[in-house]
Amino acid sequence: MSTERRAERPTRRVRMLVARRLGRAPIAPAARRFGCVLGLLAALALAGCGIGAGKAPTSVHLLVTSGFGASVLHTSSAPNVSGQETVMSLLMRNAHVQTRYGGGFVQSIDGLAGGHQGGEPVDWFYFVNGIEASKGAASTNVNPGDAIWWDRHDWSQTETVPAVVGSFPQPFLNGIGGKRLPVRVECSDAEGAACKTVTSRLRAAGVPAAVAALGGAAGAAETLRVAVAPWRAIAGEEGPHELSQGPRVSGVYARFGANGRTLTLLDEGGIAKQQSGAGTGLIAATRVREEAPVWVVTGTDEAGVARAARAFDAATLRDHFAVAVEPSGVLALPLPGN
DSSP states (O other): OOHHHHHHSOOHHHHHHHHHHHTSOOOOHHHHHHHHHHHHHHHHHHHHSOSBSSOOOOSOEEEEEETTTTEEEEEESSOOOOSBOBHHHHHHHHSOEEEETTTTEEEEETTEEOEEETTEEEEEEEEETTEEOSSOGGGOBOOTTOEEEEEEEEOSSOSOOOBOSTTTTTTTTTOBTTBOOOEEEEESOTTSHHHHHHHHHHHHTTOOOEEEETTOSSOGGGSEEEEESOHHHHTTSTTGGGGGGOHHHHOOSEEEOTTSSOEEEEBTTSOEEEEEOTTOEEEEEEOOTTSOOEEEEEESSHHHHHHHHHTOSHHHHTTOSEEEEETTEEEEESBOOO
């Protein structure tokens, strides 16, 4: 086998990543060759029409970015659609796409390819309504009103970012897989200004959000929760607790100190770039297993929570994976690397 052909073969880590993103186990070499042919035929078909004669989804938003949303490459609130679309067919209809490994793995969009950058692995990942999908793009249908977001980023620190905040007011409006879910705002102070601000912003967006005490109701697996409280009050809650374990577990590039009164901000390589103290807020989202995502509007203290609550709107969160809210302004996470 030539050096060029050997270089073309995916590493075991990449094969596992592809398998996870396609939603199936790694395929055998013979099946892979046959799959490549089918993938090419499928790609040609997808470029010309939707996957079926069903009604084309309406009010879809398509976003393509790089660097954890830092650079917007393409955005459209009215992308071209035709018939029942999948995430892959929608992308191929609206951008120049190259695929690999059987046609289910996006290698490049409009000429920007995955591979390595600065010695670190980079690839394309996609989110539907702010939730990283567990299936391949060719197997995920687009529903009316969905926000589809493709981002090319460094995955050296984590192969998965379970949820992001930059598609707000999604997933609160459309939910998951076309199923709208109940929304509950859980507050340490239900009568406080921060709780009321977050609740009013959701309701203004058309989301009938309920209010409850922290961890005070059952059925969390099928409920979109927004925890509004200082970090020390929610650090032990399932969902928020994942943030204390860093991006490899939560997908969020920030970590609170042991006492909850400092917030360390990380760059895309997982390196601590800044430590913020009093008055710092954080808006982030994560997900435990296949449960509904959990959002946090939190901070190092009450002032930080209040600052984060005031930043809880579409204009501030747009295209960001997560944000730290300091007295001096809003910082998109992860922070830029060197």
